[in-house]
Amino acid sequence: MHRYAFTSLSDGQISAALSKVAATGPASVSPLSDALAGQTIRIVTDKDGPALVYRFTGNGRLTLSENGGKAIEAGYGALVQDHLTLFTHLMPGTLRGYGVVIDNATGIATVIEMWFGGYQDKREVMRAIYAGYVEQAGKPPPDARHIATNRFEGKGFYWKQDTGYETLDYYPSVAYSHFVELTGRGDEPGFCGPSDYLQISEDFYIVTRTECEFSGTFTLYLVDLNRQEQIGLRLGFDRTDALEYYLFRGKGEWLGQIAQFEKLGDTSGGALPDPENGGKGARRVYRPLTTMPKMSKAEVAAAVARNSRVFAPRTGAGSGAAGMATHGTPPIDRLAGKRFTIRYDGGPVMDYQVESADRLRWRKDGGAWVDARYNAWEPMPGVFLFGHLLEDAPDHDGHSIVADFDNGLVTCFNGFLNTPFIANEAGARTLFGVIEGAGIPNPGALRHERTRDMLGRAITWNYAPNLSSMHLYSTPTTVSWIIFTDSGAGGMEWSGPGDFVKIRDGLYFLYWLEEACNGTLGTIVLNMRTMHDAGIGYHCGTEGLSMSQVGAHARHAGLFDVQRFFPTKKG
Amino acid sequence: MSDDREATRRAFLKGGAVLAAPLAMTMPATAIAADDRIARLQRLEDEVAIRALHQDWLRRVNSRDADRARLSATARAGGCLDGALCGVTSAPDVQGDRVEIAADGKRAVGRFRCVIETESRIAPDSTLAQMALAQGGGVIRAQAVRLVRADYVKAGDRWAIADIALHEA
Numbered sequence: 029m030h031r032y033a034f035t036s037l038s039d040g041q042i043s044a045a046l047s048k049v050a051a052t053g054p055a056s057v058s059p060l061s062d063a064l065a066g067q068t069i070r071i072v073t074d075k076d077g078p079a080l081v082y083r084f085t086g087n088g089r090l091t092l093s094e095n096g097g098k099a100i101e102a103g104y105g106a107l108v109q110d111h112l113t114l115f116t117h118l119m120p121g122t123l124r125g126y127g128v129v130i131d132n133a134t135g136i137a138t139v140i141e142m143w144f145g146g147y148q149d150k151r152e153v154m155r156a157i158y159a160g161y162v163e164q165a166g167k168p169p170p171d172a173r174h175i176a177t178n179r180f181e182g183k184g185f186y187w188k189q190d191t192g193y194e195t196l197d198y199y200p201s202v203a204y205s206h207f208v209e210l211t212g213r214g215d216e217p218g219f220c221g222p223s224d225y226l227q228i229s230e231d232f233y234i235v236t237r238t239e240c241e242f243s244g245t246f247t248l249y250l251v252d253l254n255r256q257e258q259i260g261l262r263l264g265f266d267r268t269d270a271l272e273y274y275l276f277r278g279k280g281e282w283l284g285q286i287a288q289f290e291k292l293g294d295t296s297g298g299a300l301p302d303p304e305n306g307g308k309g310a311r312r313v314y315r316p317l318t319t320m321p322k323m324s325k326a327e328v329a330a331a332v333a334r335n336s337r338v339f340a341p342r343t344g345a346g347s348g349a350a351g352m353a354t355h356g357t358p359p360i361d362r363l364a365g366k367r368f369t370i371r372y373d374g375g376p377v378m379d380y381q382v383e384s385a386d387r388l389r390w391r392k393d394g395g396a397w398v399d400a401r402y403n404a405w406e407p408m409p410g411v412f413l414f415g416h417l418l419e420d421a422p423d424h425d426g427h428s429i430v431a432d433f434d435n436g437l438v439t440c441f442n443g444f445l446n447t448p449f450i451a452n453e454a455g456a457r458t459l460f461g462v463i464e465g466a467g468i469p470n471p472g473a474l475r476h477e478r479t480r481d482m483l484g485r486a487i488t489w490n491y492a493p494n495l496s497s498m499h500l501y502s503t504p505t506t507v508s509w510i511i512f513t514d515s516g517a518g519g520m521e522w523s524g525p526g527d528f529v530k531i532r533d534g535l536y537f538l539y540w541l542e543e544a545c546n547g548t549l550g551t552i553v554l555n556m557r558t559m560h561d562a563g564i565g566y567h568c569g570t571e572g573l574s575m576s577q578v579g580a581h582a583r584h585a586g587l588f589d590v591q592r593f594f595p596t597k598k599g
Numbered sequence: 600m601s602d603d604r605e606a607t608r609r610a611f612l613k614g615g616a617v618l619a620a621p622l623a624m625t626m627p628a629t630a631i632a633a634d635d636r637i638a639r640l641q642r643l644e645d646e647v648a649i650r651a652l653h654q655d656w657l658r659r660v661n662s663r664d665a666d667r668a669r670l671s672a673t674a675r676a677g678g679c680l681d682g683a684l685c686g687v688t689s690a691p692d693v694q695g696d697r698v699e700i701a702a703d704g705k706r707a708v709g710r711f712r713c714v715i716e717t718e719s720r721i722a723p724d725s726t727l728a729q730m731a732l733a734q735g736g737g738v739i740r741a742q743a744v745r746l747v748r749a750d751y752v753k754a755g756d757r758w759a760i761a762d763i764a765l766h767e768a
Contacts, residue, residue: 203734301735312734316726352725494739497727511730519734522726546726565725 031449031544034243035269037151042123042144045271050118050125053088053103054261055274057190060088061108064115070163071128071137074173077158080126080139090117092126105275107259109252112232116261116275123150127248127261129174129234135162138174138226138234141308142246142263147315151265152244155236156309157224174234176297177227178202178290178517184283184588185251186210187258189276196590197237198508199225200286200486200500201518203300203312205237206508210593217506220521222313225297239264240313241544245272256280286486286586289516299517314520316545321570323452328445328568331452332424335572338417339386339403354492356579357562359403361385363412368465370431370438373475375459378427388416403577405562407553408535410434415551415564415575422446426575428551428564430529430537431463436471438463439529441539443549443566445573452568453547456539458527479530480504482538483594486585487554488512489561491578498585499540501526504594507540552578559583646698648758649707649751656749656760657713660687686716690744690768707751707758712768715745744768 049055064084071080081093084104091099106115111133118125123144130137139158146152159173184198194210196218205223209216219242226234231253239245245264252258258278266272290296300312323331339359363382370378381389381397385404389397404414411432418425423444431438440459447455460475482501490496498518500508507526510518524543531537534556542548552563563578689696690712700707721737723729731737746768750761 314730314733319729351721351728491727494737495721495727495731509727511727511734511736513734514736514738519736520730522730542726546729548726 032242032267034149034151034267036149037144037265037269039123039150041269042150042265045265046118046123046125046144046273047120049103049271049273050120051101051103053118054105054116056105056107056276058107058275058277060275061106061113062086063108063113064090064104064106069130071130071139071160072163072169073137073139073158073160075158077139077160078141080128092117092119105261107275107277109250109257109259110232110255112228112250112259114248114250114259114261114275116263118273125263129228129250130162131174131228134170134172135164135167136160136170136172136174136228137162140236140248142248144244146244147240147313148318149244152240153238153246153264154309155224155238155246155248157226157236174226174228176202177225177233177295178288178297178299179227179295180225180233180235180251181518182286182288182586184286184590185256186281186283186590186593187278188280189260189278191274191276193276196283196502196593198283198500198502198588199223199235200498200508200510201521202297203517203519204314204510204521205235206500206502206521206523207237208503208506208593215505216503217525218502218508218523220314220508220523222311227297238313241315241317243267249276249278251280253282256282283590284484284586284588286588287583289488289512289518289585291516294515294517296515299513299515300519312520314522316522316542320450320544320546321452322450323568323570325446325451327570328424328451331568331570332445332573336417336419336424337572337574337576338401338415339576340574351492351495352565353577353579354495355490355581356577357405357560359385359577360406361404362406363388363404363414366465368431368433368463368468370429370440370461370463372438372440372459372461375440375442375461388414390416390418392418403564405553407555407558407560407562408532411531411535411553413537413553413562413564415566417573417575424568424573426549426566426573428539428549428566430476430531430553432476432531433463433468435474435532436463436469437461437474437476437531439476439531439537441527441537441549441551443551445568450544450547453543454541454549454566454568456525456527456541456549458529458539460529476529476531476537478504479528479536480591480594480596481530482528482536482554484588484590486587488583488585489580490583491580496580501528501538502588502590504528507538509540550578554582556584641704642700645700645704645707645753645758649698649700649709652751652758652760653709653711653747653749656763657687657689660684684715684765685718685740687713687747688716690714705753706761707753709747709749709751711747711749713745713747715743715765717741717743 065086068083083091090104093099102117104117113130116127127140141156188194196208198206208218221237224236233251249258249260366382391397400416402416415428423446426443428441442457486500488498498510508523510521513519525541529537536554539551549566552561559582696711698709746766749763752761
């Protein structure tokens, strides 16, 4: 999805598509409810929210008066889950619509106004959420409301809609969610979108997701936690620019609950402050593809020639931070004096002469020797992580290498630039091989192997004071990262491709690629016993090319049970 | 357990009474002694006023009251602290706090041990940092004990801050 160029839709295109369904209401595979037919209700909302008078006339039709204005007619659809009703309709002649959740037991209602009018592209659905209630004659208004909460944070669900659409939905944040589409090819990575979480009761929650930076589609659903069911609506334009506007029922499977890091007793939601001077529905949305500097191949070449830095203090937007090494362990000098050869399967033969703690000589495939600066760490006795740039390589390669000298095995994450999409965005290939040298055992046909051991795990990383994140290894090829707020809540989230290699029991070499998001390649050796890592970042931006240390203290936040959704391919 | 850390009007008068007793037995010095008591009382009142001014300044700094400049004699004195400073409180151990009033009674220097809190934004030089800033965070908070040194001037019957700066404690 990061690579899909969604069409920019005009008001006219959107309006034309909406006009066809505004009169009929949403589609639905499941039978719609007629529970509202014949009713007239007045919904009062707090603060600046609207007052809505609905008259449901039957046959899926309603009239609506907003704030005492002239009534309009529209088609609607409704679904009922236990004591909750969800209905939705569009406003004919506009780019707007509503989704409304009514708790029939309490009279509490939540109104979600939806409109096409996104950040830069109108196809992105915006939303504003109003808390309120259904006015009941002779009864005082209820005091309670459906409230923003962190009580949904840390959960994960497999969902299958009545449309057949299947997803894994991870909720590691109070402001974002991460979803993996299982329908289709089945090997899609996961993606992230801003989300809302409102608590109705201990059993029921309202969840939203907007696919910002992608199609802009908005999804709203009620989750019945104990029954593992959902009812919801979806509004937006798909990849072919076809309008999706439908209600759905879904059945789910609970995948687990990972840890939360707010202070005990803190159940508040809305952890991200609203943007200053934001308009209706404004919220903080991470738009990395929009904001990252995009460079041409020539610009990359010039930047690399101008400034390449290997394990040097760095500054500049996107260059990776010295802060990300604050909790790293110091580089070591135990490779100094070693002479060895690395033979990668289907890849280069690299000869090394390590001169000192930070200088080595390398040659590729028997070519000329090249001096290079490097740094090394020993995350487990006998296992070394070291990295260096391959000067003059046409794609400005960098090697991040884990060498197990006790077993003669090596794995390299080979970063490179000039990818087909954005030249300064790193690509990565994984190379497996052997080490040859004095006293190094011959592993024969053994190699490090890709692993599913990390799949579904969430690991927090504290790089420096006030610089913490959490990784979520959501698919065999996806790393999602969540940024904590000051209160310890999960905040903004993004994701990119990843790879996972088992080095030894409890020791894993993995990378994440900040695809469509600064383009950094992060590589770390994670020691699950010490809960520490040794890592190397590889990044190119307008300030040049850099290779730098990454290091953080880790905590195991939990494990989602998702192995069964990713069967190992045979043959 | 007594608490004699702070010079108060009562403490001064108590001490003054002790000093006054022998003076009272040597009558020719009565007028001089009276003048001395008046001067010492004035100095004590000045010290109390300066300490109150310092407390007012602390309160305004902590409430981020831009109006704290009104406590200062000059604009420079009103805005001389680091912009990263977001809070100053008296250190638990205030025995070292001192107010020294010049002989002319027009100038004074105050030294107060304080705990300062600073806030600074992290540099946006990694994706993680950029995301933290984008979500309204990325603020590093720190605490340290510092010595607040303030120069005061008296204009009419009112004390004002002429200069104020933080130093290593």
